Amino acid sequence: MKLPMIYSYLKKDLDRIEDAMTNTIRAEHPVLEDASVQLLRAGGKRIRPVFVLLSGKFGTYELPRIQTVAVALELIHMASLVHDDVIDDAELRRGKPTVKAKWDNKVAMYAGDYIFARSLEYLSKLEEPRAHQILAHTIVELCVGEVEQIRDKYRIEQHLKDYLRRIRRKTAILIAASARLGAIASGAPLEYERALYRYGYYVGMSYQIIDDVLDFTASEADLGKPAGGDLLQGNMTLPALLACEDRFFKERLTQAFHNTEALDQEALQPFIQHIKTSDSIKRSLEISDRYLQKAYQELDKLPPTRDRNTLKQIARHIGKRSS
């Protein structure tokens, strides 16, 4: 089953969120408008709004209020993507030209800042200081996570906990915040809010680990870019870290990372091949699965509703995804 099928009953509300996003990013300057619309049209799974909506179901579900959070969170995510493409110098995102590729870095920076500002302006309709404090903290952590990712590039000597802390900041906390803010916006009981936050966190961890696995195992067509891109950029993701337990592999990778200027797709092929055929992929997926199990346990703290079941199916889908 495809992911959107799992939450097809939310389609009407998700469409309203999509419309609200389109209206929110409207800009006066034609290039800014085009860049923002292009970003929006590039789509994506809209997983954050889905988590907001589903979490909102555990309190008093008033769409306008829930929508405020869902729209703002997805726009913040979009703003971070357009800036990430400048950071990664990416030409394509989901197989389509990035804003920085179609225009330039400047336009991408302005579009990202514009969308971020619009998201805060939009979210300010929600007079719930705690929600703002949580989100603000999350955004700061996201930035620190990205800074640390750059700091840790080409650093072979790192521990599992370094990696986990990085992906916590990079991915998990925004998903966790989505689930938590949906609960806050609907006035859900605190115990549900906490369970939803932890559910989001564990699902986010699992999601990122699988993303990092897929970077090695998925086809170029599915990824929209060549496999092994993380390693090429010096990012030590979980499969690479686990593969480094093999001393010979680690020594060779250390040597390769010493001369980053000469590092290209071809030079990395033997390393990518080694990771794919070693047990590090299997072990990474086991760690991802442990997070998923924890996510399921959190769901047990919620009332047995269709929405709880949907959250469970989403987690299961994430655990099985292959692209």
Add this chain to the structure above:
Amino acid sequence: MIVLSYASTEELHTLRNKIEKRMQQDYLDKNTEAPFLDENKLLLLQTLFGQTNLPDKQQTDYTITIMLIQMALDTHDKVIVTTKTDETADERKNRQLTVLAGTYYSALYYQILAGLEEIDMVALLATSIKEINEQKMSLHYDATTSEAFFKKLGQLEGCLFRTAASRFIDTARLDPLDDYCLISRLQQEVREENQTSLLVKLASIIEMEQSGLTVMQVIQQEIEAAKRRLLAGLDTLPPAFAKLSRKLLLQGNRQEELFLEEG
């Protein structure tokens, strides 16, 4: 730099330290150029909040927040227009961290105001950031003459202050302060050792205009023109802003500054 009385210099120094402390991030501090903290704008904000009845702490928090936004926007302006094909590893790291530093300062502004439960102020300043980015796009694409370039730049530079001020005082008489902000920005550009994106853009306009002037000559001319406009508008400004503007106009003239400070 404006020469100030001892008390205000000390105040400014304290405020500066608070801002620097708030934006501290070890890795960014070690690997990126510290953003320029425009003391003229800092003084403008101090003057603004001095007109209000806000408690000292709130004045300081607002000032820090607005300066963080200014530095976030300025930092993102440092990102190179097109990534070089032969970019070195160091250049790449610098580009990447410049993007993140700007985003980090911007996130701090939200964090401070959310912590103070000042959601209206979050919205007000977000509106200003939105408008500034519209104006930046216009400057990037639509400015085809140096006259239009400086006009847009003046509006852009004054936007954040004007929006912040609109919450506390009547801004109808503050128009000349766009020139105050423009002068400060242009003086900063003159001091820059690197080619900034503003200088690059202005150079391309000057080339098209074929005036035979260099970028620095055009900037100096505009600084003088903006000073004349600011001088002409002094009478319309509220007294505290007029006094501050006079100080900016007299910069570099120590004798006159002392006379002015002594009243």
